[in-house]
Amino acid sequence: MPYVNVKVxxxxxxxxxxxxxxxxxxxxxxxxxxxxxxxxxxxxxxERENWAKGGKLLSDKD
Amino acid sequence: MPYVNVKVxxxxxxxxxxxxxxxxxxxxxxxxxxxxxxxxxxxxxxERENWAKGGKLLSDKD
Amino acid sequence: MPYVNVKVxxxxxxxxxxxxxxxxxxxxxxxxxxxxxxxxxxxxxxERENWAKGGKLLSDKD
Amino acid sequence: MPYVNVKVxxxxxxxxxxxxxxxxxxxxxxxxxxxxxxxxxxxxxxERENWAKGGKLLSDKD
Amino acid sequence: MPYVNVKVxxxxxxxxxxxxxxxxxxxxxxxxxxxxxxxxxxxxxxERENWAKGGKLLSDKD
Amino acid sequence: MPYVNVKVxxxxxxxxxxxxxxxxxxxxxxxxxxxxxxxxxxxxxxERENWAKGGKLLSDKD
Numbered sequence: 001m002p003y004v005n006v007k008v009x010x011x012x013x014x015x016x017x018x019x020x021x022x023x024x025x026x027x028x029x030x031x032x033x034x035x036x037x038x039x040x041x042x043x044x045x046x047e048r049e050n051w052a053k054g055g056k057l058l059s060d061k062d
Numbered sequence: 063m064p065y066v067n068v069k070v071x072x073x074x075x076x077x078x079x080x081x082x083x084x085x086x087x088x089x090x091x092x093x094x095x096x097x098x099x100x101x102x103x104x105x106x107x108x109e110r111e112n113w114a115k116g117g118k119l120l121s122d123k124d
Numbered sequence: 125m126p127y128v129n130v131k132v133x134x135x136x137x138x139x140x141x142x143x144x145x146x147x148x149x150x151x152x153x154x155x156x157x158x159x160x161x162x163x164x165x166x167x168x169x170x171e172r173e174n175w176a177k178g179g180k181l182l183s184d185k186d
Numbered sequence: 187m188p189y190v191n192v193k194v195x196x197x198x199x200x201x202x203x204x205x206x207x208x209x210x211x212x213x214x215x216x217x218x219x220x221x222x223x224x225x226x227x228x229x230x231x232x233e234r235e236n237w238a239k240g241g242k243l244l245s246d247k248d
Numbered sequence: 249m250p251y252v253n254v255k256v257x258x259x260x261x262x263x264x265x266x267x268x269x270x271x272x273x274x275x276x277x278x279x280x281x282x283x284x285x286x287x288x289x290x291x292x293x294x295e296r297e298n299w300a301k302g303g304k305l306l307s308d309k310d
Numbered sequence: 311m312p313y314v315n316v317k318v319x320x321x322x323x324x325x326x327x328x329x330x331x332x333x334x335x336x337x338x339x340x341x342x343x344x345x346x347x348x349x350x351x352x353x354x355x356x357e358r359e360n361w362a363k364g365g366k367l368l369s370d371k372d
Contacts, residue, residue, distance in 0.1 A: 001164065001256070001257040001299060001301060001306065002254060002255060002256045002257075003127055003164060003166070003254075003255045004252065004253070004254050004255070005252070005253045006250060006251075006252050006276075007228060007250060007251045007252070008249070008250045008276075008280060008282070009249045009250075012280060014111060014119075014121075016279050016280055017111060017112065017114075017119060018118075018119060018122070019275070019278075019279040020275055020276065020279050020280065021114035021117055021118070021119060022117045022118075023271070023272075023274075023275030023278075023279065024271075024272055024275055025114070025116070025117035026117065026271075027267070027268055027271030027272055027275070028254075028256075028268065030267075030271075031264050031267040031268050031271065032256060032260060032264055032268065034256070036116045036117050037115065037116045039114075039115070039116065039117070040113070040114070040115055040125065040127060040164065041113070041114040041115075042069060042108055042112060042113050042114075042127070043112040043113075043114075044112070045112070046228055049200060049203060050203065050228060050229040050230070050231070051226070051227070051228050051229075051249060052203075052207035052211070052225075052226070052227040052228075052229075053223065053225070053226055053227075053249060054211070054222045054223045054225065055207055055208045055211035055212065055222050055225070056204075056207070056208075057200075057203060057204060057207060058249065059200075060204070063132070063133040063175060063177060063182065063350065064130060064131060064132045064133075065130075065131045065313055065350060065352070066128065066129070066130050066131070067128070067129045068126060068127075068128050068152075069126060069127045069128070070125070070126045070152075070156060070158070071125045071126075074156060076235060076243075076245075078155050078156055079235060079236065079238075079243060080242075080243060080246070081151070081154075081155040082151055082152065082155050082156065083238035083241055083242070083243060084241050084242075085147070085148075085150075085151030085154075085155065086147075086148055086151055087238070087240070087241035088147075088241065089143070089144055089147030089148055089151070090130075090132075090144065092143075092147075093140050093143040093144050093147065094132060094136060094140055094144065096132070098240045098241050099239065099240045101238075101239070101240065101241070102237070102238070102239055102311065102313060102350065103237070103238040103239075104193060104232055104236060104237050104238075104313070105236040105237075105238075106236070107236070113125060115125060120125065131352060138297060138305070138307075141297060141298065141300075141305055142304075142305060142308070145300035145303055145304070145305060146303045146304075149300070149302070149303035150303065160302045160303050161301065161302045163300075163301070163302065163303070164299070164300070164301055165299070165300040165301075166255060166294055166298060166299050166300075167298040167299075167300075168298070169298070170352055173324060173327060174327065174352060174353040174354070174355070175350070175351070175352050175353075176327075176331035176335070176349075176350070176351040176352075176353075177347065177349070177350055177351075178335070178346045178347045178349065179331055179332050179335035179336065179346050179349070180328075180331070180332075181324075181327060181328060181331060183324075184328070187288065187318070187319040187361060187363060187368065188316060188317060188318045188319075189251055189288060189290070189316075189317045190314065190315070190316050190317070191314070191315045192312060192313075192314050192338075193312060193313045193314070194311070194312045194338075194342060194344070195311040195312075198342060202341050202342055205337070205340075205341040206337055206338065206341050206342065209333070209334075209336075209337030209340075209341065210333075210334055210337055212333075213329070213330055213333030213334055213337070214316075214318075214330065216329075216333075217326050217329040217330050217333065218318060218322060218326055218330065220318070226249065226251060226288065228251070237311060239311060244311065262359060262367070262369075265359060265360065265362075265367055266366075266367060266370070269362035269365055269366070269367060270365045270366075273362070273364070273365035274365065284364045284365050285363065285364045287362075287363070287364065287365070288361070288362070288363055289361070289362040289363075290317060290356055290360060290361050290362075291360040291361075291362075292360070293360070
Protein backbone atom coordinates (compact mmCIF):
# COMPACT_ATOMS: atom_id res chain seq x y z
CA MET A 1 0.00 0.00 0.00
CA PRO A 2 2.90 2.38 -0.43
CA TYR A 3 2.53 5.92 -1.67
CA VAL A 4 5.63 7.64 -3.00
CA ASN A 5 6.04 11.28 -3.90
CA VAL A 6 9.07 12.31 -5.93
CA LYS A 7 9.84 16.00 -6.25
CA VAL A 8 12.49 17.15 -8.69
CA UNK A 9 13.60 20.62 -9.67
CA UNK A 10 13.02 21.15 -13.37
CA UNK A 11 11.59 18.83 -15.99
CA UNK A 12 11.89 15.14 -16.72
CA UNK A 13 11.31 13.44 -20.06
CA UNK A 14 8.59 10.83 -20.32
CA UNK A 15 11.25 8.17 -20.67
CA UNK A 16 12.92 9.29 -17.44
CA UNK A 17 9.57 9.15 -15.66
CA UNK A 18 8.94 5.64 -16.97
CA UNK A 19 12.30 4.44 -15.71
CA UNK A 20 11.94 6.16 -12.34
CA UNK A 21 8.56 4.62 -11.60
CA UNK A 22 9.67 1.19 -12.80
CA UNK A 23 12.79 1.37 -10.66
CA UNK A 24 11.13 2.60 -7.48
CA UNK A 25 8.27 0.11 -7.83
CA UNK A 26 10.76 -2.72 -8.19
CA UNK A 27 12.72 -1.62 -5.10
CA UNK A 28 9.58 -1.57 -2.96
CA UNK A 29 8.38 -4.86 -4.34
CA UNK A 30 11.71 -6.61 -3.78
CA UNK A 31 12.62 -5.13 -0.41
CA UNK A 32 9.28 -4.64 1.30
CA UNK A 33 7.30 -7.32 -0.47
CA UNK A 34 4.60 -4.92 -1.63
CA UNK A 35 2.39 -5.89 -4.57
CA UNK A 36 3.16 -3.55 -7.50
CA UNK A 37 -0.51 -2.81 -8.17
CA UNK A 38 -0.79 -1.27 -4.69
CA UNK A 39 2.11 1.15 -5.23
CA UNK A 40 1.21 4.71 -6.21
CA UNK A 41 3.92 7.12 -7.30
CA UNK A 42 3.32 10.83 -7.93
CA UNK A 43 6.03 12.94 -9.57
CA UNK A 44 6.15 16.70 -9.03
CA UNK A 45 8.27 18.68 -11.45
CA UNK A 46 8.94 21.89 -9.52
CA GLU A 47 10.02 25.06 -11.32
CA ARG A 48 13.53 26.12 -10.43
CA GLU A 49 12.18 29.48 -9.32
CA ASN A 50 10.11 27.65 -6.68
CA TRP A 51 12.89 25.55 -5.16
CA ALA A 52 15.52 26.97 -2.85
CA LYS A 53 18.72 25.64 -1.37
CA GLY A 54 20.97 27.58 0.94
CA GLY A 55 18.49 30.44 1.02
CA LYS A 56 18.67 31.03 -2.76
CA LEU A 57 16.21 30.08 -5.49
CA LEU A 58 17.77 27.54 -7.86
CA SER A 59 16.90 29.83 -10.79
CA ASP A 60 19.17 32.48 -9.26
CA LYS A 61 22.09 30.05 -9.17
CA ASP A 62 22.12 29.32 -12.89
CA MET B 63 -7.60 22.98 12.46
CA PRO B 64 -7.58 20.26 9.85
CA TYR B 65 -5.62 20.46 6.64
CA VAL B 66 -6.63 18.13 3.82
CA ASN B 67 -4.77 17.48 0.58
CA VAL B 68 -6.62 15.69 -2.22
CA LYS B 69 -4.60 14.43 -5.16
CA VAL B 70 -6.39 13.16 -8.24
CA UNK B 71 -5.03 11.97 -11.57
CA UNK B 72 -6.38 14.18 -14.33
CA UNK B 73 -8.71 17.16 -14.19
CA UNK B 74 -11.81 18.04 -12.22
CA UNK B 75 -14.49 20.52 -13.20
CA UNK B 76 -15.13 23.49 -10.96
CA UNK B 77 -18.45 21.96 -9.95
CA UNK B 78 -16.73 18.72 -8.92
CA UNK B 79 -14.26 20.70 -6.82
CA UNK B 80 -17.10 22.60 -5.15
CA UNK B 81 -18.88 19.37 -4.23
CA UNK B 82 -15.70 17.67 -3.03
CA UNK B 83 -14.74 20.49 -0.67
CA UNK B 84 -18.30 20.85 0.62
CA UNK B 85 -18.52 17.12 1.24
CA UNK B 86 -15.15 16.71 2.95
CA UNK B 87 -15.70 19.81 5.09
CA UNK B 88 -19.06 18.46 6.23
CA UNK B 89 -17.57 15.07 7.13
CA UNK B 90 -14.86 16.66 9.29
CA UNK B 91 -17.34 19.03 10.89
CA UNK B 92 -19.84 16.30 11.71
CA UNK B 93 -17.44 13.57 12.79
CA UNK B 94 -14.57 15.44 14.40
CA UNK B 95 -16.42 18.55 15.48
CA UNK B 96 -14.08 20.90 13.65
CA UNK B 97 -15.28 24.44 12.82
CA UNK B 98 -15.60 24.74 9.01
CA UNK B 99 -13.67 28.01 8.87
CA UNK B 100 -10.61 26.23 10.27
CA UNK B 101 -10.63 23.55 7.57
CA UNK B 102 -8.26 24.06 4.64
CA UNK B 103 -8.47 21.80 1.61
CA UNK B 104 -5.95 21.86 -1.24
CA UNK B 105 -6.67 19.93 -4.44
CA UNK B 106 -3.83 18.81 -6.70
CA UNK B 107 -4.77 17.77 -10.23
CA UNK B 108 -1.85 15.59 -11.26
CA GLU B 109 -1.11 14.92 -14.93
CA ARG B 110 -1.58 11.28 -15.85
CA GLU B 111 1.98 11.19 -17.10
CA ASN B 112 3.11 12.02 -13.55
CA TRP B 113 1.14 9.36 -11.70
CA ALA B 114 2.11 5.70 -11.69
CA LYS B 115 0.45 2.54 -10.50
CA GLY B 116 1.95 -0.92 -10.75
CA GLY B 117 5.17 0.58 -12.11
CA LYS B 118 3.46 2.15 -15.16
CA LEU B 119 2.52 5.77 -15.82
CA LEU B 120 -1.26 6.14 -16.04
CA SER B 121 -0.83 7.84 -19.43
CA ASP B 122 0.73 4.63 -20.73
CA LYS B 123 -2.30 2.61 -19.68
CA ASP B 124 -4.82 4.56 -21.71
CA MET C 125 -6.71 6.91 -8.26
CA PRO C 126 -7.06 9.56 -5.58
CA TYR C 127 -4.75 9.94 -2.64
CA VAL C 128 -6.00 11.97 0.32
CA ASN C 129 -4.01 13.14 3.31
CA VAL C 130 -5.92 14.42 6.34
CA LYS C 131 -3.96 16.23 9.04
CA VAL C 132 -5.64 17.03 12.34
CA UNK C 133 -4.26 18.59 15.49
CA UNK C 134 -4.62 16.14 18.37
CA UNK C 135 -6.09 12.66 18.48
CA UNK C 136 -9.05 10.97 16.87
CA UNK C 137 -10.83 7.88 18.12
CA UNK C 138 -10.93 4.81 15.95
CA UNK C 139 -14.61 5.39 15.37
CA UNK C 140 -13.96 8.93 14.17
CA UNK C 141 -11.33 7.65 11.77
CA UNK C 142 -13.73 5.03 10.43
CA UNK C 143 -16.41 7.64 9.77
CA UNK C 144 -13.97 10.11 8.22
CA UNK C 145 -12.59 7.61 5.71
CA UNK C 146 -16.05 6.29 4.88
CA UNK C 147 -17.32 9.83 4.35
CA UNK C 148 -14.43 11.08 2.24
CA UNK C 149 -14.39 7.91 0.14
CA UNK C 150 -18.09 8.30 -0.55
CA UNK C 151 -17.68 11.95 -1.59
CA UNK C 152 -14.93 11.10 -4.09
CA UNK C 153 -16.85 8.13 -5.41
CA UNK C 154 -20.08 10.09 -5.87
CA UNK C 155 -18.65 13.33 -7.21
CA UNK C 156 -15.59 12.26 -9.17
CA UNK C 157 -16.67 8.76 -10.06
CA UNK C 158 -13.58 7.14 -8.58
CA UNK C 159 -13.68 3.43 -7.66
CA UNK C 160 -13.46 3.12 -3.86
CA UNK C 161 -10.74 0.48 -4.01
CA UNK C 162 -8.45 2.99 -5.74
CA UNK C 163 -8.84 5.62 -3.01
CA UNK C 164 -6.08 5.81 -0.40
CA UNK C 165 -6.52 7.99 2.68
CA UNK C 166 -3.76 8.65 5.19
CA UNK C 167 -4.57 10.36 8.49
CA UNK C 168 -1.88 12.25 10.41
CA UNK C 169 -2.63 13.05 14.05
CA UNK C 170 -0.29 15.95 14.76
CA GLU C 171 0.68 16.85 18.33
CA ARG C 172 -0.62 20.24 19.35
CA GLU C 173 2.91 21.32 20.17
CA ASN C 174 3.79 20.75 16.49
CA TRP C 175 0.97 22.77 14.94
CA ALA C 176 0.91 26.54 14.88
CA LYS C 177 -1.67 29.11 13.94
CA GLY C 178 -1.11 32.86 14.07
CA GLY C 179 2.53 32.30 15.00
CA LYS C 180 1.68 30.37 18.20
CA LEU C 181 1.83 26.65 18.91
CA LEU C 182 -1.66 25.29 19.61
CA SER C 183 -0.38 23.82 22.88
CA ASP C 184 0.41 27.37 24.03
CA LYS C 185 -3.17 28.48 23.39
CA ASP C 186 -4.80 25.96 25.68
CA MET D 187 18.67 18.58 6.91
CA PRO D 188 15.37 20.41 6.95
CA TYR D 189 12.84 20.30 4.16
CA VAL D 190 10.19 23.01 4.06
CA ASN D 191 7.11 23.17 1.88
CA VAL D 192 5.26 26.47 1.61
CA LYS D 193 1.83 26.46 0.00
CA VAL D 194 0.15 29.75 -0.83
CA UNK D 195 -3.11 30.47 -2.59
CA UNK D 196 -2.41 32.51 -5.71
CA UNK D 197 0.85 33.82 -7.14
CA UNK D 198 4.00 35.30 -5.66
CA UNK D 199 6.48 37.55 -7.43
CA UNK D 200 10.04 36.38 -7.80
CA UNK D 201 11.12 39.01 -5.31
CA UNK D 202 8.61 37.70 -2.74
CA UNK D 203 9.91 34.18 -3.25
CA UNK D 204 13.49 35.36 -2.78
CA UNK D 205 12.61 37.08 0.49
CA UNK D 206 10.56 34.15 1.77
CA UNK D 207 13.32 31.60 1.21
CA UNK D 208 15.96 33.91 2.65
CA UNK D 209 13.82 34.56 5.71
CA UNK D 210 12.84 30.97 6.41
CA UNK D 211 16.40 29.72 5.85
CA UNK D 212 17.69 32.30 8.33
CA UNK D 213 15.11 31.29 10.96
CA UNK D 214 16.07 27.61 10.72
CA UNK D 215 19.77 28.43 10.74
CA UNK D 216 19.52 30.72 13.77
CA UNK D 217 17.06 28.72 15.85
CA UNK D 218 17.85 25.11 15.00
CA UNK D 219 21.47 25.52 14.01
CA UNK D 220 20.99 23.93 10.61
CA UNK D 221 23.57 24.62 7.87
CA UNK D 222 21.88 26.70 5.14
CA UNK D 223 23.17 24.46 2.33
CA UNK D 224 21.21 21.56 3.82
CA UNK D 225 17.88 23.44 3.82
CA UNK D 226 15.55 22.76 0.90
CA UNK D 227 12.43 24.90 0.44
CA UNK D 228 9.73 24.15 -2.12
CA UNK D 229 7.03 26.73 -2.84
CA UNK D 230 3.66 25.67 -4.25
CA UNK D 231 1.51 28.42 -5.74
CA UNK D 232 -1.97 26.89 -5.62
CA GLU D 233 -4.74 28.21 -7.85
CA ARG D 234 -7.53 29.80 -5.85
CA GLU D 235 -9.99 27.42 -7.47
CA ASN D 236 -8.05 24.53 -5.87
CA TRP D 237 -7.94 25.86 -2.30
CA ALA D 238 -10.94 25.78 0.00
CA LYS D 239 -11.70 27.26 3.38
CA GLY D 240 -14.95 26.82 5.23
CA GLY D 241 -16.19 24.46 2.55
CA LYS D 242 -15.92 27.07 -0.23
CA LEU D 243 -13.31 27.44 -2.97
CA LEU D 244 -11.37 30.68 -2.51
CA SER D 245 -12.21 31.63 -6.11
CA ASP D 246 -15.89 31.61 -5.14
CA LYS D 247 -15.27 34.08 -2.31
CA ASP D 248 -13.78 36.84 -4.47
CA MET E 249 17.89 18.21 -5.86
CA PRO E 250 15.25 15.57 -5.49
CA TYR E 251 13.14 15.08 -2.40
CA VAL E 252 11.34 11.75 -2.03
CA ASN E 253 8.71 10.82 0.52
CA VAL E 254 7.85 7.15 0.94
CA LYS E 255 4.76 6.27 2.96
CA VAL E 256 4.15 2.66 3.92
CA UNK E 257 1.43 1.12 6.06
CA UNK E 258 3.02 -0.62 9.03
CA UNK E 259 6.65 -0.97 10.04
CA UNK E 260 9.88 -1.58 8.17
CA UNK E 261 13.06 -3.06 9.59
CA UNK E 262 16.20 -0.98 9.55
CA UNK E 263 17.61 -3.27 6.89
CA UNK E 264 14.58 -2.73 4.68
CA UNK E 265 14.95 1.04 5.07
CA UNK E 266 18.63 0.83 4.14
CA UNK E 267 17.84 -1.11 0.98
CA UNK E 268 14.95 1.14 0.02
CA UNK E 269 16.96 4.36 0.27
CA UNK E 270 19.93 2.80 -1.52
CA UNK E 271 17.69 1.55 -4.31
CA UNK E 272 15.71 4.76 -4.82
CA UNK E 273 18.85 6.90 -4.68
CA UNK E 274 20.46 4.72 -7.33
CA UNK E 275 17.42 4.97 -9.62
CA UNK E 276 17.38 8.78 -9.43
CA UNK E 277 21.13 8.97 -9.90
CA UNK E 278 21.13 6.65 -12.92
CA UNK E 279 17.99 7.90 -14.65
CA UNK E 280 17.88 11.59 -13.84
CA UNK E 281 21.58 12.18 -13.32
CA UNK E 282 21.12 13.62 -9.84
CA UNK E 283 24.10 13.67 -7.45
CA UNK E 284 23.38 11.26 -4.56
CA UNK E 285 24.34 13.81 -1.91
CA UNK E 286 21.51 16.07 -3.10
CA UNK E 287 18.84 13.39 -2.73
CA UNK E 288 16.77 13.45 0.45
CA UNK E 289 14.43 10.58 1.26
CA UNK E 290 11.96 10.63 4.15
CA UNK E 291 10.15 7.43 5.13
CA UNK E 292 6.83 7.58 6.97
CA UNK E 293 5.67 4.39 8.66
CA UNK E 294 1.93 4.94 8.98
CA GLU E 295 -0.11 2.95 11.51
CA ARG E 296 -2.59 0.65 9.84
CA GLU E 297 -5.38 2.32 11.80
CA ASN E 298 -4.47 5.58 10.01
CA TRP E 299 -4.46 4.29 6.43
CA ALA E 300 -7.64 3.51 4.52
CA LYS E 301 -8.37 1.83 1.23
CA GLY E 302 -11.82 1.36 -0.21
CA GLY E 303 -13.31 3.35 2.65
CA LYS E 304 -12.02 0.95 5.34
CA LEU E 305 -9.09 1.34 7.73
CA LEU E 306 -6.42 -1.28 6.99
CA SER E 307 -6.54 -2.35 10.64
CA ASP E 308 -10.18 -3.32 10.14
CA LYS E 309 -9.26 -5.59 7.23
CA ASP E 310 -6.85 -7.78 9.16
CA MET F 311 -4.03 31.30 3.51
CA PRO F 312 -0.57 29.76 3.63
CA TYR F 313 0.17 26.28 4.87
CA VAL F 314 3.75 25.47 5.79
CA ASN F 315 5.22 22.07 6.57
CA VAL F 316 8.64 21.94 8.20
CA LYS F 317 10.40 18.58 8.36
CA VAL F 318 13.55 18.23 10.45
CA UNK F 319 15.66 15.18 11.22
CA UNK F 320 15.68 14.58 14.96
CA UNK F 321 14.02 16.49 17.77
CA UNK F 322 13.40 20.15 18.53
CA UNK F 323 12.80 21.69 21.94
CA UNK F 324 9.54 23.46 22.58
CA UNK F 325 11.41 26.76 22.63
CA UNK F 326 12.91 26.06 19.21
CA UNK F 327 9.46 25.26 17.84
CA UNK F 328 8.08 28.50 19.28
CA UNK F 329 10.83 30.55 17.64
CA UNK F 330 10.53 28.73 14.31
CA UNK F 331 6.79 29.31 14.01
CA UNK F 332 7.08 32.92 15.12
CA UNK F 333 9.86 33.53 12.62
CA UNK F 334 8.21 31.86 9.65
CA UNK F 335 4.86 33.50 10.37
CA UNK F 336 6.53 36.91 10.47
CA UNK F 337 8.31 36.31 7.16
CA UNK F 338 5.06 35.38 5.40
CA UNK F 339 3.20 38.26 6.99
CA UNK F 340 5.86 40.83 6.05
CA UNK F 341 6.71 39.59 2.57
CA UNK F 342 3.45 38.19 1.25
CA UNK F 343 1.06 40.27 3.31
CA UNK F 344 -0.74 37.24 4.73
CA UNK F 345 -2.77 37.65 7.95
CA UNK F 346 -1.06 35.66 10.74
CA UNK F 347 -4.28 33.97 11.83
CA UNK F 348 -4.56 32.36 8.38
CA UNK F 349 -1.08 30.83 8.53
CA UNK F 350 -0.87 27.16 9.56
CA UNK F 351 2.50 25.58 10.27
CA UNK F 352 2.98 21.86 10.91
CA UNK F 353 6.34 20.59 12.18
CA UNK F 354 7.39 16.97 11.57
CA UNK F 355 10.26 15.67 13.68
CA UNK F 356 11.51 12.72 11.63
CA GLU F 357 13.58 9.98 13.23
CA ARG F 358 17.12 9.88 11.88
CA GLU F 359 16.58 6.26 10.91
CA ASN F 360 13.80 7.43 8.57
CA TRP F 361 15.72 10.19 6.75
CA ALA F 362 18.33 9.46 4.11
CA LYS F 363 20.85 11.57 2.29
CA GLY F 364 23.25 10.26 -0.33
CA GLY F 365 21.62 6.85 -0.13
CA LYS F 366 22.40 6.38 3.57
CA LEU F 367 20.13 6.68 6.60
CA LEU F 368 21.23 9.58 8.81
CA SER F 369 21.35 7.20 11.78
CA ASP F 370 24.04 5.22 9.95
CA LYS F 371 26.20 8.32 9.55
CA ASP F 372 26.48 9.08 13.27
